[in-house]
Amino acid sequence: MRVVFAGGGVIALLTALKCVSTGHEVVIADQADIPFSGATSFDRHRVLRALHADDPATTAAAVAAHHAWIDLEHLLSTPFYEQVGALTALPAHAATAARELLTAAGSKAEVLGADELAAEFPHAGFVPGTGAIFESHAGVLLADRVLTACATRLRWHAKAELHPHRKVAGIDADRAEVRLADGETLRGDAVLVAAGPWSRDLLAPALSRELVLHRQTMLYCDVPPADAAAWAATPAITSLGSDGGAWLVPPVAGTPLKLSAASACRMVDEIGGATVPSWWREHLIDTFSTLIPGFRRDWLVDTRDCHYLARRSTLGPMLAVLGDRVLTYAACGGSSFKFAPLIARSLAARLTGADPVPTGLEPLDRPLARAAGVHPIRPALRGVS
Numbered sequence: 001m002r003v004v005f006a007g008g009g010v011i012a013l014l015t016a017l018k019c020v021s022t023g024h025e026v027v028i029a030d031q032a033d034i035p036f037s038g039a040t041s042f043d044r045h046r047v048l049r050a051l052h053a054d055d056p057a058t059t060a061a062a063v064a065a066h067h068a069w070i071d072l073e074h075l076l077s078t079p080f081y082e083q084v085g086a087l088t089a090l091p092a093h094a095a096t097a098a099r100e101l102l103t104a105a106g107s108k109a110e111v112l113g114a115d116e117l118a119a120e121f122p123h124a125g126f127v128p129g130t131g132a133i134f135e136s137h138a139g140v141l142l143a144d145r146v147l148t149a150c151a152t153r154l155r156w157h158a159k160a161e162l163h164p165h166r167k168v169a170g171i172d173a174d175r176a177e178v179r180l181a182d183g184e185t186l187r188g189d190a191v192l193v194a195a196g197p198w199s200r201d202l203l204a205p206a207l208s209r210e211l212v213l214h215r216q217t218m219l220y221c222d223v224p225p226a227d228a229a230a231w232a233a234t235p236a237i238t239s240l241g242s243d244g245g246a247w248l249v250p251p252v253a254g255t256p257l258k259l260s261a262a263s264a265c266r267m268v269d270e271i272g273g274a275t276v277p278s279w280w281r282e283h284l285i286d287t288f289s290t291l292i293p294g295f296r297r298d299w300l301v302d303t304r305d306c307h308y309l310a311r312r313s314t315l316g317p318m319l320a321v322l323g324d325r326v327l328t329y330a331a332c333g334g335s336s337f338k339f340a341p342l343i344a345r346s347l348a349a350r351l352t353g354a355d356p357v358p359t360g361l362e363p364l365d366r367p368l369a370r371a372a373g374v375h376p377i378r379p380a381l382r383g384v385s
């Protein structure tokens, strides 16, 4: 089969790799470079941890994702998974429940009391008195390296065609055709629309209204040389235990320390640039000045805003069937990067007519179907005459 992709982020690239590995042809069109530094996937890091509190299925899926990334590293012969583990601040009873959940899912976890946490990670900025759960089967994916490795593998693959700087203007879901802004049409046997935060532009109003755009600010820092060794031995921290949901990614593999918080994420109407408005930069500087001992604004080396979509009703990703073998996957903020190998396996099977691959991830195993009445197919797709 010939599968056409609208978009070349982590979802499209990994799905395309899966398709070529089973003998299919792929054609990828992106509005910019492949990979594109402005895509949601393109950052220094993305965190992979297994814990999804009170959710055994998603926790088990995240454990499977951990193993899938290790396999992918070998397949692409590129080191991009720094298994530094992950720490999440939790009260003692919740940490114990989390350890049981993780152990049942086949992962490894350790409960750290407040004193132990403060003694081991005094530099990290945990709220005093909080304990944590430590996951060893977790860490940091070097996202930009992942994308470059996938794109390079596909660029030289006999069954792959990459079309950078070819913007998609419309999709014909009945004919599995992708209409490019320059007037050309890419025909396939199947199509995946994986246009990240831009997905709404290519979808019918009934679907695009389901998706809410979010924008989040991040700070990138150089840590003082005296603290460098301590930071280098720090796991990813998905919660410091603060009210605003502060989190951080340690400076692994020569990357800067990355700081952000749930409180720096807001809903917006349109995609703006990556430039950070000063109010949001100052908000994060204030947040981390009260958390990280000795934190100063002159640690900052960069700032960036990043966008993502989430489904209005679930706050998660959305998979919708637009036509026979035409799918759209609009990824969500918190977790679609880490799940990308599982998402790719499932999407590739659906697109190529292979047996469905269960993932344990609700939106993938139960996509929005035509029958759901959300999509009157062709006439409602923008850009299709």
Ligand SMILES: Cc1cc2nc3c(=O)[nH]c(=O)nc-3n(C[C@H](O)[C@H](O)[C@H](O)COP(=O)(O)OP(=O)(O)OC[C@H]3O[C@@H](n4cnc5c(N)ncnc54)[C@H](O)[C@@H]3O)c2cc1C
Pocket: 006, 007, 008, 009, 010, 011, 012, 029, 030, 031, 032, 035, 036, 038, 039, 040, 041, 042, 045, 046, 047, 048, 166, 167, 168, 169, 194, 195, 196, 197, 198, 199, 201, 202, 216, 217, 218, 306, 307, 308, 329, 330, 331, 332, 333, 334, 335, 336, 337, 338, 339
């Ligand atoms: C601040 C932040 C932190 C995050 N942290 C994590 C994390 O720690 N762990 C995790 O698992 N996930 C995380 N995520 C989520 C994850 O990064 C995203 O869900 C994922 O990267 C989305 O990938 P994608 O391929 O769907 O979209 P993208 O990477 O945005 O790719 C979409 C591509 O489509 C192209 N495109 C768009 N429109 C068109 C068009 N009309 N024609 C042609 N091409 C087009 C774009 O140029 C782009 O290259 C985070 C997200 C944010 C914003």
